[in-house]
Amino acid sequence: MMKRDHGGNICEISRRYGIDEDKIIDFSASINPLDYPPRLKETIIKEFDFILNYPDIDSFDLVSGLSEYHGISRDYILAGNGSTEFIYWIPILFKPEKALIVTPAFSEYEKGLKMVGTKVSYFQTDEKEDFSVDIARLCKRLRDGFDIVYFCNPANPTGVLMSKENLCSIIACAQEAETLFVIDEAFIDFAEQGSVKKEVLRFSNLIVLRSMTKFFAIPGLRIGYVIGSMPCIAKIRETRPPWAVNSLGQKAAAAALSDRDYIMDTRQYVTDEREFLMAALSEIPGLKTYKSVANFLLVFMDNRISLNSRELRDSLAKNGVLIRDCSTFQGMGDRYFRVAVKKHEQNMILVEKLKRVAK
Numbered sequence: 001m002m003k004r005d006h007g008g009n010i011c012e013i014s015r016r017y018g019i020d021e022d023k024i025i026d027f028s029a030s031i032n033p034l035d036y037p038p039r040l041k042e043t044i045i046k047e048f049d050f051i052l053n054y055p056d057i058d059s060f061d062l063v064s065g066l067s068e069y070h071g072i073s074r075d076y077i078l079a080g081n082g083s084t085e086f087i088y089w090i091p092i093l094f095k096p097e098k099a100l101i102v103t104p105a106f107s108e109y110e111k112g113l114k115m116v117g118t119k120v121s122y123f124q125t126d127e128k129e130d131f132s133v134d135i136a137r138l139c140k141r142l143r144d145g146f147d148i149v150y151f152c153n154p155a156n157p158t159g160v161l162m163s164k165e166n167l168c169s170i171i172a173c174a175q176e177a178e179t180l181f182v183i184d185e186a187f188i189d190f191a192e193q194g195s196v197k198k199e200v201l202r203f204s205n206l207i208v209l210r211s212m213t214k215f216f217a218i219p220g221l222r223i224g225y226v227i228g229s230m231p232c233i234a235k236i237r238e239t240r241p242p243w244a245v246n247s248l249g250q251k252a253a254a255a256a257l258s259d260r261d262y263i264m265d266t267r268q269y270v271t272d273e274r275e276f277l278m279a280a281l282s283e284i285p286g287l288k289t290y291k292s293v294a295n296f297l298l299v300f301m302d303n304r305i306s307l308n309s310r311e312l313r314d315s316l317a318k319n320g321v322l323i324r325d326c327s328t329f330q331g332m333g334d335r336y337f338r339v340a341v342k343k344h345e346q347n348m349i350l351v352e353k354l355k356r357v358a359k
């Protein structure tokens, strides 16, 4: 069986260390600290009896809401059971022989590709360049002839954002090389102006993956979508399994999109708390953070800290605090961990525990 290595394993930690689930603070999964928008719960309660019917196969209302939200015609959008549905469906559909993943990156791209026998190569970003992507080097690499490339923007686990202009020049290189370009924008809602969503009108090789599970805090409801060029969307629409998005998820997610106050409050809160956390972590001897636009921070431990990232994760878990050990990310080694930006009181607890444990 393939190993699942992700954040958010509250149940498992609760069982292992005998700590009540509600006493655990989870910094390992990067979910909006303000929780879901209030109208989302009201909608689910109100619409509950819709579970008696099959869900709308086209997720019409949700796709209409997304179309309005992004200012993009509904023809370019498909809703799914989290963006993970598409991460697994795209390789099945396009059958790439050779793939390139810009790393470090979310592990499911590789798992999806390997399921269909794709040969996977990596384009590793470098700590010395603060994990930014060298455009000329990547374009040169694309000339090696890949069928598909995966690029996460902002990147997970680094939080680094590439500008829209720079990303477009890379997509153009990929288009020239006849390479399908998959951009994962799971965390772009925190910096929406950086999205290349509208470029699907210009680039026929572009698929943008979007998730509602992080920004709208609904990982358990599983809503994601793709915005893609017309040929890509048509292919995905024709082939994917039906009824992937449950009725309550469709209705609740559509309601969430219209909560403008929640969306604005989230961006402000996360920006403020990210700055607070970054400053507080940087003051702990031995820790270094990187500039992130997302609701998480990558942290490096230098040799003043004797624990490696797995040991630090385990020590904090015993104290009821979960962090994401990054040693399972391609090319990262065991000196990095990732923490979500949470509520102020929780962020202060993280800083205090790290001061005591990270030695």
Ligand SMILES: Cc1ncc(COP(=O)(O)O)c(C=O)c1O
Binding pocket: 081, 082, 083, 084, 085, 106, 152, 156, 184, 186, 210, 211, 212, 213, 214, 219, 222, 223, 224
């Ligand atoms: C970068 C990235 N992409 C995609 C996903 C999957 O998101 P979803 O919940 O929409 O399937 C995750 C989940 O952690 C992620 O970190």
